[in-house]
Each structure stands twice: as C-alpha cells, then as structure tokens.
Amino acid sequence: MTPKKFAYFAPASLKEAIQLLRENEDAKVLAGGQSLIALMKLRLAAPAALVDITKTGDLLSYIREGKNDNLEVGALTTHDTLERSKIINKKFPILSDAASKIGDQQIRNRGTIGGSCCHADPAADLPTALTALEPEFAVRGVKGKRVIPQSEFFVDTFTTSIAKDEILTEIRIPHTPPKSGSAYIKHSRREGDFAIVGVGAVVTVGPKGVCRDVRVSLGAVAPTPIRAKSAERHLKGKTLDEGNIAEAAERANEEADPPSDMHGSRQYRLDMIRVFARRALNLALSRAR
C-alpha cells in the first residue's frame, strides 16, 4: 500500500515549517507518522505535502518543570519516553499508564504525545488521560504563539481547535496538590488494541480522608474525551471509602454517548464505564497515600 504522491519538506526550523504550512494549501504536519502514514497508505488521507517537524533545530522532545507550578512536555516526546520517564511515573502515573498501553513497542518508539493529541482519535489513550489533568496546549503559528485550554482543544472526532498553519509545541500540565494520586485504565480485548473504554482518574485526599478534589475522564464513549462530571460531583467532599467510590462510579456513564460497533455495543460500553471508573478511582486513591 503506497500513499498518493506528495511533496516532502524537512524544514530546519519551526518558523520555516509554519511558513511551509501557510504557503502550501493542503499540507500537513508529520510527527511520528504512526497515525498519518497509516491513513495515507489506506488513502483515507492524501495531503499534497508533508512538513516533517522532527528534523528542525527546535528540539520539541523534553519533559521539564515549568514556571507556573506545572510540567512542560514537548510535543515530540514519544510514548516510549513518557512511559519510562521517572518524573512522569512519580508525578503523573496516569500518563505512564496511558503511554504504556499504546499499541506496541515499535509504535511507542515513534508515536508522539503531540501527534496523538492533534490526531484526536476519541479512543486514543493519552488524550483521555490528559483530559483528567486539565493541561494547556501551547501552539505556534504565523501570528505568533497562543495557549489553548484543554476544555477548548478537542472539538470533535479527529478535530482540534488548532489551525491548519499552527503547530502544537508543548503541553503544560498543572501539578496536583500533595496527597493526590492518578491512574488510567484501558479496557481492550487484546493487548495493543484501541480502547473499548478508557478511564482516567485523579483524586486528591483532604483532611480525615475526605475527597478534596476528583476528576474522572472517559475515552472512546463520545466524539471527544469527556469528563464524568456527575460522578465527580457525587464524590467531592465525601469520605473516600469503597462505598462512596462505588456509588460515584455508578454515575460515571451519565455524560457518555458511546457508539455500538464490532468491539462492543452501546450498552456494554455504558456498563464497562462504571466498572472501570471504580477501578481507576481505587487505583488513583491507592497512589495518593
């Protein structure tokens, strides 16, 4: 399977890359290529030009402390790097959980966090996990830089609010307070398959074991990753015991609108959200201590 003909550019700087995107109608950014090249081989995508951003001098692969009590992750950081990063494992195990469940070793070696977010597959693991962390997305375009809050980033299936001639450069993840824990659990039939249901959870424990804050995110059950707000409301302020967590998890599917397909019916997915929300919350809580 060979893609349709296209022109290939490997600009030496991001500035040049943005210029190329602007000048060439129907050009696309190429990062790890693990979604884009697959689509082009199937001819579901046939861009006239690819702008490879992996060869610019502006190195976009890093994980570092930011200035505003946040962690900055470069857009070209691979799934493999995320999975193995000590700081991610310590501060945001939800992201190492998600990265480690993506495809297989070869895909994780090349696929990037930025590519996964810009591709915006509703069943993808990192976008769902990130949705529970409320990060900001830093992008660069002809008009300069801007920052997109997580709530405005994912617009629809395979659609984000990034403009055609903009490049995602960095994801900024706010640190969680002390006594927080996080987890992501993916439900799939086989190792490496896309999620039938993916659930992320972040829990912050307050005085006397009361839930100070909680966020639950769901993937593969709506056109974009979503938050399970009803479950969150139910748990916040209550004691973090098994009963309250189970009750909150019962409500985790209230905002979901899952499809029926060969991987599972709508009803199956609605049921599984409850099961995996409970497990993700319990795992997140166990890490908060």
Next chain:
Amino acid sequence: MAKLTEKTELVQVRCKVNGDAYTGTAEPRTLLVYFLRDVLNLTGTHVGCDTGHCGACTVIMDGKTVKSCMVLAVQAEGASILTVEGLAKGENLHPIQEAFWENHGLQCGYCTPGMLMSALFLLQRNPNPTDEEIRRGIDGNLCRCTGYVNIVKSVKAAAKKMRGVEVTA
C-alpha cells in the same frame, strides 16, 4: 521555493545500513521497507501486513525498533539502520540467531527477521528479562506458526548467551 510537483518526484536518500553508507533514490511516498528491499536489495526484512500491525518489517533505526512499513524512506535521511542482514558476523550467527536455531524459535521463518530485531532491542535495554517482559517486548511482532512459547524460550536463551557480552548495533 521549488514547485510542489517537482518535490513529489525522486529524491536522494543517504543513510547507513548495517554500518555501510548507502545512497539511493526514492519518491517521498516510498516506504522505508520498500527502499530497503527494492532499492538497496536488502530483502531480509519482510512485508507481512503492510498496515503497521504484524512487525515483520521491524528494523532498528537510530537505536530504536520501528516498523519500516510505517516510516517513509525520506525520513531515514542521515539515519543509522540495522536490519537482519547486519546481525551475523560473516559465518558466525548472532547469539540471538543461534538461540532461535537451537530452541526452534521459528517454523516458517516469516516473522523471524522482525522478531530478532525486537529481541535485540529488548535485550539491549533489559539483559535479563522475565518471561512476561519478553512477551511484552515482542508484543508488536505477530507469529502465525510457533504459538510464541519457543520464541520466548529462545529470547531467554539469547539473554543468557549475551549477558556480559558487549552488543554493538
């Protein structure tokens, strides 16, 4: 800036494969696996699914395993690539190849070139993997013959052979 249509035609790709410098021409849309097989005549790397799932086309590029049907040849410009042809030194098989031979780690052999590259990558990172770690390390490589049991056994035996031995790739 060059016209778009000119840029879709043949371009030069220079890379190192198994230590030797190669220059070949490819269209931007040529996949690395076809560049290796058809332009450089290195047919040890196989094409199984052509969709990024089976791992038969796995090679090591700049130190990391990649599925060469999911990489464009032009992306390999300046890269250092190791294919199955680069494993043996003359008549001497690589310890991983020896271990696969001795432990019946293959039947038809179609998946083997990719399997060997994934095994090498795993053992470079983790010289003494558990069975579970081996299974995880080769989860991007499908085998339709062996049922994997002898592959896991082979990788374990290879690890034993290689421990303490410097591996260059």
